[in-house]
Amino acid sequence: MKLSTYEPDALPPGARSLSYGVFCWLNRHVTVLRALGALLRRWPAIGGRFGLVARASAVKDVLMRTRSFSNTAHAANMVSGDYLIGMDPGPTYSADRDLVHARLAALDVPADSDVEAQRRIKALRGRGAAGFDLIDEYLMWVVFRAMRPLFGAATGAVVAGSVTDASKGDVDEDLQRQYMLEIRYVAGQLLAGSLATLDLRRRAEACGDALQARIDRVTGTIGAAWGVKSSSADIERNAVGLAWISHPVTVQSGALVVQELLGRQKVYDELWSLADKLGEPAVWADPEFRKIVRNHVLELMRFRPIFPLLARDVPRDTEMTTGARQNAGCPGGGKVSLLSIAALFDSRVVPQSGRYCPDRDWGNEDALRYLMFGYGYRQCPARDYAVEILTSALIGLLTLPRLQLARGEGKAIAYDGPLMLCMRMRTT
Numbered sequence: 001m002k003l004s005t006y007e008p009d010a011l012p013p014g015a016r017s018l019s020y021g022v023f024c025w026l027n028r029h030v031t032v033l034r035a036l037g038a039l040l041r042r043w044p045a046i047g048g049r050f051g052l053v054a055r056a057s058a059v060k061d062v063l064m065r066t067r068s069f070s071n072t073a074h075a076a077n078m079v080s081g082d083y084l085i086g087m088d089p090g091p092t093y094s095a096d097r098d099l100v101h102a103r104l105a106a107l108d109v110p111a112d113s114d115v116e117a118q119r120r121i122k123a124l125r126g127r128g129a130a131g132f133d134l135i136d137e138y139l140m141w142v143v144f145r146a147m148r149p150l151f152g153a154a155t156g157a158v159v160a161g162s163v164t165d166a167s168k169g170d171v172d173e174d175l176q177r178q179y180m181l182e183i184r185y186v187a188g189q190l191l192a193g194s195l196a197t198l199d200l201r202r203r204a205e206a207c208g209d210a211l212q213a214r215i216d217r218v219t220g221t222i223g224a225a226w227g228v229k230s231s232s233a234d235i236e237r238n239a240v241g242l243a244w245i246s247h248p249v250t251v252q253s254g255a256l257v258v259q260e261l262l263g264r265q266k267v268y269d270e271l272w273s274l275a276d277k278l279g280e281p282a283v284w285a286d287p288e289f290r291k292i293v294r295n296h297v298l299e300l301m302r303f304r305p306i307f308p309l310l311a312r313d314v315p316r317d318t319e320m321t322t323g324a325r326q327n328a329g330c331p332g333g334g335k336v337s338l339l340s341i342a343a344l345f346d347s348r349v350v351p352q353s354g355r356y357c358p359d360r361d362w363g364n365e366d367a368l369r370y371l372m373f374g375y376g377y378r379q380c381p382a383r384d385y386a387v388e389i390l391t392s393a394l395i396g397l398l399t400l401p402r403l404q405l406a407r408g409e410g411k412a413i414a415y416d417g418p419l420m421l422c423m424r425m426r427t428t
């Protein structure tokens with residue numbers, strides 16, 4: 001069996017637009033993706049022929065074999081240069097990984113995410129019944145505030161792209177918004193993958209160049225804030241990478257969580273009533289309530305993971321188990337795809353996998369519960385921080401009067417490929 005070595009630029013424009021359209025449609029209609037996953041779990045040999053695995057055991061197995069299945073599959077979609085997520089293990093990978101752990105240790109979540117969620121909710125409440133955009137007026141800012149310590153004292157300089165006096169303190173919100181849009185499209189290319197149309201890729205590359213340029217001007221300030229003496233190339237690679245990998249993915253995940261929750265009216269009503277009964281400030285202080293909301297965040301992410309599919313390069317000829325009687329051959333130079341969304345619903349390991357059940361006992365499969373963040377050694381280092389931030393964001397929303405998508409005045413959710421650009425909400 002020969003896996004194709006994918007050549008994106010060899011695709012004729014019509015075929016590229018069509019396949020990208022199908023890809024985006026599937027991303028928005030995850031139930032179809034789940035149904036496809038169920039078929040491939042049932043007949044794993046079929047997926048194996050196309051380099052696809054769906055069973056939880058097979059997905060975990062591939063993700064654990066980091067030398068046979070390489071993260072370099074991401075590299076082609078990293079428009080602002082190389083970074084940890086697309087690297088093979090080695091000295092640069094290890095040093096960058098240490099740095100990301102050190103930067104994450106500086107975060108102060110949930111304190112920061114709680115404070116910003118409360119501040120933004122207060123402002124939204126002050127506007128009365130008027131609608132608001134969940135992404136633009138809430139999530140973006142809650143995540144931004146929580147991520148500030150990644151750049152610490154250099155945040156203003158990074159956002160402004162300069163080291164003028166003005167950038168030493170807080171820079172203007174419009175400038176912050178511009179920065180967040182730029183990093184959104186850079187991260188968006190990682191989600192859109194090599195199927196993205198050339199126009200979209202060009203936009204992502206333009207934003208990637210702009211991000212590199214702004215970081216390039218302030219590497220000294222970033223190095224000082226980080227307390228490192230690395231070369232400016234090392235600082236630039238890490239700063240650029242941290243900028244795009246941290247914020248947009250968390251914001252998008254938050255929007256997906258809310259979208260899924262609002263589609264489950266009964267669950268939303270129950271959570272809302274719990275929050276209402278506790279009232280403020282107890283909703284923010286009650287550890288039991290926080291734990292409940294956190295469990296919901298994880299379960300909502302299971303139903304709508306931002307990366308329903310992960311890819312890996314195959315550097316050398318190998319085989320992978322799929323769950324079929326025979327292993328699937330994986331020729332060197334090809335790629336494999338892991339349907340993580342299918343693994344998250346594999347009833348062989350997840351009890352009552354199709355049910356929405358935030359307090360499910362995962363037993364010895366607890367690690368699989370976090371598959372939305374990858375698995376094993378290459379799992380997202382920010383996993384627990386991100387879950388805390390989304391928990392803060394959701395608690396804040398539960399303190400508002402009942403919410404629903406603002407349908408009626410055009411579409412409530414505007415998409416740009418697989419990305420949600422805005423999600424208009426209103427209170428009822």
Ligand code: HEM
Binds near residue numbers: 253
């Ligand atoms: C809800 C938010 C997030 C989700 C769903 C998420 C998801 C993921 C996933 C699935 C991977 C593994 C990709 C793979 O194995 O191919 C990953 C890796 C990574 N994530 Fe996140 N992520 C989130 C937030 C963040 C944040 C806030 C940071 C901030 C620093 C971050 C930094 C990274 C890094 C550096 C890697 C690469 C790790 C490695 O390859 O060793 N992520 N993330």
